[in-house]
Amino acid sequence: MVLRYNPRELEKKWQQRWDDDKLYEAKQDSSRPKWYELTMYPYTSGNLHIGHWYAMAPADAHARFKRMQGYNVLHPMGFDAFGLPAENAAINRGIHPHTWTMDNVENMRRQLRRMGAIYDWDREVITSLPEYYKWTQWLFLKLYHAGLAYRAEAPANWCPNCQTTLANEQVLDDGTCERCHTAVTRKDLEQWFFRITRYADELLDTSKIQWPERINVMQANWIGRSEGAEIAFGIEEYGLDEKEIRVFTTRPDTVFGVTFMVLAPEHPLVPLLTTPDRKDEVEAYVEAARRQSEIERLSTEKEQTGVFIGAYCTNKLSGDRVPIYIADYALLTYGTGAVMGVPAHDTRDFSYATRYDILIRTVIAPEGWRGDDLEEAYLEPGVMVNSGPFDGLPSQEGKQAVIKAMEEQGIGSGTVSYRLRDWLISRQRYWGAPIPMVYCQKCGVVAVPEEDLPVLLPEDAEFRPTGESPLTYHQEFANTTCPECGSPARRETDTMDTFMCSSWYFLRFASPKADNAPFRPEDLKYWLPVDQYTGGAEHAVMHLLYARFFVKALRDIGLLDFDEPFLRLFNQGTIINERQKMSKSRGNVITPDEYVDSLGADVIRAYLMFIGPWDQGGEWVDQGINGITRWYNRVWDMVLRDEAELDGRPTDDDSVVQTRHLLHKTIKKVTQDLEGFRFNTTLASLMSFTNHLGKVWEDGSVNSGVWRESIKVFLLLLAPIAPHLAEEMWSLKGYSYSIHNQPFPKWDEALAAEKEITLVLQVNGKVRDRVTVPASVTEEEAKELAMTSDRVKTHLKGRKPSRVIYVPGRLVNIVAR
RNA sequence: GCCGAGGUGGCGGAAAUGGCAGACGCGUCGGACUUAAAAUCCGAUUCCCCUAGGGGAGUGCGGGUUCAAAUCCCGCCCUCGGCACCA
Known part of the structure; x- marks a missing residue:
């Protein structure tokens, strides 16, 4: 399938322009209502796959829509950058986790930019950088001093062969070690916990959030x-x-x-x-x-x-x-x-x-x-x-x-x-934020003073396939002095669960550059809480529960003054391919890059939104994309036509009225559907509208004024979905830059209302005839019409109606047994 | 086992409060254009019966309520997601 425009050039051009102009820079502005729309940030796996696009592109369209509605929108992006795969890469391929992670970040950032989202990259956060994890540690200390962090003995997964602890995800389904396949047992270790159980009852209270009931139920079951x-x-x-x-x-x-x-x-x-x-x-x-x-x-x-x-x-x-x-x-x-x-x-x-x-x-x-x-x-x-x-x-x-x-x-x-247990945050790993605690022979457990943060990860750690954290045998790191008495002391060599990083990243986006605090109160006051959070339902009981706990804990410590991190939540479904979840082992992973190269980001964006209801996921079918490319081609032709051609032909008043009506009906439908994340029906109504425009152009039944107005509004409606294409056509039509700074069209209820309706005539509940009548039809008129219909008469076969039911604006049902 | 979501043409999916089932798109078939193909455009496309005009059936299965059910109620079947000895 070939496009009639050059998406590569066009998309690159506009991305550059938006960048140069800082079009999407999020600035505090008390004159406008704010809208914080957040998509769960990705793990730095190295490649953006179509699942990421599926999560991010529709969310971006929604954020763009809110932006055009006049909101001051914050729609940031960052990277969940700590975690086990980086360490495995180090062991298997001899690449330092930091190098591996930052290479991945760079690649993913490049891929993300091509999506054409309104991310303000100046606000990017990367959780594995000291400038970020310093504050993760700082927050740990706050929780510790508030009595919400404690150390206790707890069973950990233990591989007797590797002589090390394993994270749950390192234990295979058959209960063996992923590395050596030895049966994993439990070993009791001193580990760090957060007292999430103290908040169990408040976490059960969902009265302040609008989340899918499904997620609320899962959390309630989890809390038990x-x-x-x-x-x-x-x-x-x-x-x-x-x-x-x-x-x-x-x-x-x-x-x-x-x-x-x-x-x-x-x-x-x-x-x-x-x-x-x-x-x-x-x-x-x-x-x-x-x-x-x-x-x-x-x-x-x-x-x-x-x-x-x-x-x-x-x-x-x-x-x-x-x-x-x-x-x-x-x-x-x-x-x-x-x-x-x-x-x-x-x-x-x-x-x-x-x-x-x-x-x-x-x-x-x-x-x-x-x-x-x-x-x-x-x-x-x-x-x-x-x-x-x-x-x-x-x-x-x-x-x-x-x-x-x-x-x-x-x-x-x-x-x-x-049922809920305290949150075990210790990980016997290198690639995480070091827990800022010290064990002194004299003073016991001592917190690292705030001014000594961050406790930096040593760069020269050795990555050997022993399964042990490199920190435990890194003498310079492990051996320290007690901050209280100066005696020799040993550092905690466990690092923190990465869910700790993701429990506050949405706060950091408000003050990404703050260097004397994790976030500034005035920034939080303006931007937080998150108005709309979107992401996969797989985080229902881990990330989402931890983040809620974190906000409540920080509130009680006095660091912020709201109760819930995410006011509204929407879970998109999973995108599958060949009837199965995409995975490397199945070899059915769709990589967006090749499609972006050939068809452009706007096609992928729209296709993903069109595939079905966002919360139900859908199957990626290559052929299905043809529908979008064809539609864009037709739109491209249509928009670039010279509407003056229409003025040479006689217009049809009915057609003009109908086109106006359809235009306003479409604005209404698109507005309501975008509001509710119903992208598939948004696209369907836009397609229907362009189908109509195609017809009225063919028969020349509208004048250039109506045409021009229709095209202009259509482009504005399309802008959140296909930002590059809409911007290009906007510019080619001579409208001033940028379409993305235009207000979203508003509909006129009178024009959007149906003037004519199809009245359905039924006999004993079966449709026998349809008549087009003015919407203002009265009950008497409708019944009269029904009784005079030949088809109705035929089916009545001379029987006397025992009852006539009239549903205003819809149907007449004649009952005769 | 428990909790939750879902089952609609060949396919993805549309259908306020019960009120035209199948919007929009894919695919397929037919036609136009072409030496030909692709692309594009036009038309058809739930199934069955019928020469026509039309008729009948139909939203996982079986019942029910109703003038009227994809939608409400009862009983099943299947798929997906979560939890899984929680006392």
Whole structure:
């Protein structure tokens, strides 16, 4: 397919001009309303693929649209530049991560520029540069001093062969190390965490944001708030410091049905409570559980297994003494790491009790229950039985009653548990922002003073395929002195999770050059929060949740004064090729460069927007692009015609009226569709309009004035979608530079309104005739028309209508049975 | 298993509050132009029946509500995304 204009030249020319004129420079301007439209910045993988374009080009069209609507738009771009692939490149190809990253940035920036977006490149941020990560570290210290960062022992993925920890993404699906394929186990390490759980309830509150419900639901599920109770079971008889085992349950109403206790294998009480005769068996089970850890989770319907540890605890409410087991279905990381076993009313407990021959005692009676044994766990509400003083209470009320009783007796209390865990930010890696902490032999854990930031990554690190972070054996880096007492000290050699960088980059765009702070309050005040954020839904529970937490934390520290980073969110779908996701291994990756070379950015932009609803993604089909190139060719011809030719021919008043009507209807449709990210129907209505223009040119039924006006408005409507082409044609038509500084056209509601409608005439709900009538048609007129239609008469076959339904402006349905 | 989104021609997809199913585009077929092809332009294109004019069926499947259902309700099937022993 060949274009009638030269996209390469034309696009290059205008990009240069816009650049030279700083047309898209974002400047604060209190006289105009601001609009901060942000697209998730890309990772510096090295190449921009069509998926990036799919995320960015429509977002740019939307930002351009807002700009033409009079908003002062900030639509910045940057690079997520820390991360593992840079390190792997260093190991595999001997390229320093910094070099690899910056080469990629350069290439991607070049590719991005060709898209013709309104990015203000003066605001670019690259997270791996010290000028950026200095402030990532600074923010870490702020969180640390606010008590939101802490160090704790946590299990990490450990490869026994490589002798190193692995990030989750380095563990293959079969639970083995991606490098040596050894089974990965867990190893407990001291690591850094952020207290995101402190914000769990506020993160559940979505009243201040307009996000897709889907994402809100995913976040809510991820946070997993459960109301219930914490209950203490007595173990005084063992003479330990701990006098009780605490469990979390959402079913305090079933507490009289507890017939056993389950501890997570790693529970600290296990070694203390295990009786000598059980020791070997218990230790073997703990070891096995440790070994399987995350791996065996893949088996869905796994049977509940465990071992009795020889000890018992006391149900303080019922007085029952119940055996204590360890079982891997109890997770140390959720609740208290201990579960009260109520087999009658919990599926897993039921299966466990059946397997180990443990008593199953019904305490919530199903309707019509006559005391017989349950075939399976009964999970629904019912009436409390076998529950002492609570017998006869409906279980829903029983929950509160039991909690109240336990609180009075000091053996338990109502509480809330979350699935969400604190955010582990330590990475045993080189290519990340060093965590600015020092371990002093005398002072312990000491924060690096602000004035000593940044803690720079040593450039001369060695990248050996040992799997260990180069920082751990970089003596100059690791060995330091304590900032407080001056004694020899060791630096933290872990670096930060890259989600840390992306949790505040949108703030940095407001003050990209600030060198004495991560951002300036006055800049934030003007630009933030982000009005519209767009990106993939794959970040629903990681990046998006972390960024929300970050903003709330910084607000509480006093660094900013809003509650949410992103007011509106839109998730584009995934673009696929050959019915599959694009990936290097499948060899079906579409590279935009070749298409930009031959067809130009504007074609790709429009094609991606036309392919289907943006949030549903779509399939890249080479042939489909033909539709856009043909359309541009026709538009090009049409726009460049000399409208004076029309004046030699008689005009048709109806055609003029209809063209005006269509013009305003199109403005309305395009405006509303762009507002709602419905680019596919935006394009469809623009195409329809040009189809109409083609017809009226052929029959010469409009005058040059209407034509010129139609073309002018059309170009303005096209500008956000095809910025180069629209600018070129705008200029060729003699309008003044730049089209992108023009206001977006406004429609006249009277002109946009339909003057004529097609009235559908139905008999018994089936369409039998259609008549064109003025939109002002009255009910009587419409019904009259229906009754006089020959086709309607034929289908009535002389029957008397029993009912006539009139839908204004739409149809008449005659019912006759 | 649980949560969420979706299923419409040969294909991508259009269709406020229930009210003309298939906009727009791709592809295909026919025609024009051409020595020929490409490109371009014009026309047709849901399926079935019919010589015509027209008739019938049709939005994953089966029921239902309604004058009227792609749209609402009930029960299934399938696809995609997320979570996955969360007590």
